[in-house]
Amino acid sequence: MMLKLIFTTIISAISVLGMSGTATAAGGGDVTLLKKDWSFSGIFGHYDKASMQRGFQVYLEVCAGCHSIEYMSFRNLADLGYNEAEIKAIAAEYEVQDGPDEDGEMFMRPARPADRMPSPYRNDNEARANNNGALPPDLSLIAKARAHGPDYLYSLLVGYGDAPEGVDVPDGMYYNNAYSGNLIAMPQPIYGDDVEYSDGTSTNAEALSADVTHFLMWAAEPKLEVRKRIGVATVFFP
């Protein structure tokens, strides 16, 4: 009987947690969450390198104009399957500030793999000034900073649509089925065919959204693969 107590407690604790998680996700309005089968979910989960590379391209060409990804360095791109030369070349397309030099001057130089991804804005005020007063959040941890992370991101990106009858959408706000309260200050970023993939895979809105979500999940949890690998070894083959 006492052993039963142990398990009931653990199971109730977990279910209470689960429920409080959903409670915080629902902030009001009609929120739809689309569930997808991600290659990284489950205990044998792993990232799909091709999808992450495409997602990185979507991030660069669509999101990077407004959103920083400050905890990511160019060198981390090795996880996506890029080799050293490719990473150097990608980094070299960016200019970063360095210094001071011998004369005490700050100067600009091409980025190196060890540098962090540069932000689109110098500070939050500039970011707000360019986005109708709304602050586009940094995306490095966004997949862990929202309940149901990847499913939520995907639902948000494909969730734009016309407001239902009677809902007033103010200027500079957009109607979204996944966002809590349904009114978001981010204009619809993905319509489909926004980027051209070199591997010939689909570029419809769903595919682009899934790829960029995959990339963002990696950005938030780069050690997921090694974690699950060690986990399987520890739990099943002790």
Add this chain to the structure above:
Amino acid sequence: MSAAKFSNPVVRWIDHRLPVFTMLDHTANEYPTPKNLNYMWNFGSLAGLSLVIMIVTGIVLAMSYTAHVDYAFESVERIMRDVNHGWLIRYIHMNTASFFFIVVYLHIFRGLYYGSYKAPRELLWILGVVIFLLMMATAFMGYVLPWGQMSFWGATVITNLFSAIPLVGESIVTFLWGGFSVDNPTLNRFFSLHYLMPFLIAGVVILHIVALHRFGSNNPIGIDTKGKQDTISFHPYYTIKDIVGVAMFLLLLSVAVFFFPNAMGHPDNYIPANPMQTPAHIVPEWYFLPFYAILRAVPDKLGGVLLMFGAIAILFILPWLDRSPVRSARFRPVFRIFFWLLFIDAIALGYLGGKPAEGIYVTLSRIATAWYFLHFLVILPMLSVFESTKPLPKSISEPVLATTVAAE
């Protein structure tokens, strides 16, 4: 207890001057342990293991952590990304904190069920409650360190509670903060104290064990051991049983760390602290939720704070609230029903603490809070007088032998 019984001459030489081996031998071989302990007696050693894991991983984390409002969040992300196996150390620390509370809650409920708080173990119990309080303070301050949104707002809400104290409340809050809001001085003192308090806990655990060894463990039937026929030596019988528990514990902990490391956390804590933006719902870590529910059940702030602390304070006087001479719930049919009601009540409070304080949840929280206090302040004292308990066996051996005879 002479040193002569050790055959190894080095051991003998040391033991003669520093009797550590005699002490170990006493604990393992001479210390009599009731022979009928069940698996509910595993949670003490598991709590000790949790404390060790927390201290070891915590010290390693502190090597790469920066206690400054501008760098704390980033330093944690560095640990997660750039420090070798930093993600592993952090996830172990995070999840073991939760497991520590699960284990200690079970340890406490074990004590409640089998009446382990009763004479002569009152001080042992009280030291346990002191440990529980220290654990809560330690966990609260630890949660502030990564400086995410919940860190900041949790710290703000909880420290603000002290402002409810009449006259001196505001000054106490300013004193805790080291300023006029939760800010860098707050973070620094919390780090300092978070590092200190686990060692205080370790100290109280030693006292807890000393008190335990004075009269030995209680047992599932709750009667005193009457002699050699009722006891077995700790080693190898309970060392092996404890190891079974440890294996189970490590297995479940590994599942959490490797497959669901953030399940017991809140997503908002991956957003850097922002004093200008209040989260939609501020919720503490799950293990505080029952107390959070009690706090919010009372419409008056001071009243809520008093009841919340009262809920723990009441445990200190429990040995004198429950005057029934029978310890174990096995022989207290009515008490046993109320025990399980209290257990459900505690789970209900935990659930309600995670819900927004509105509508039906407030009403339910009030009922559950009232029941909690009713249990300790009215039901237990009444049961001590009115309950007719079942007859106790004469010794621990008696019912064991009786069933063997019946089986033959």
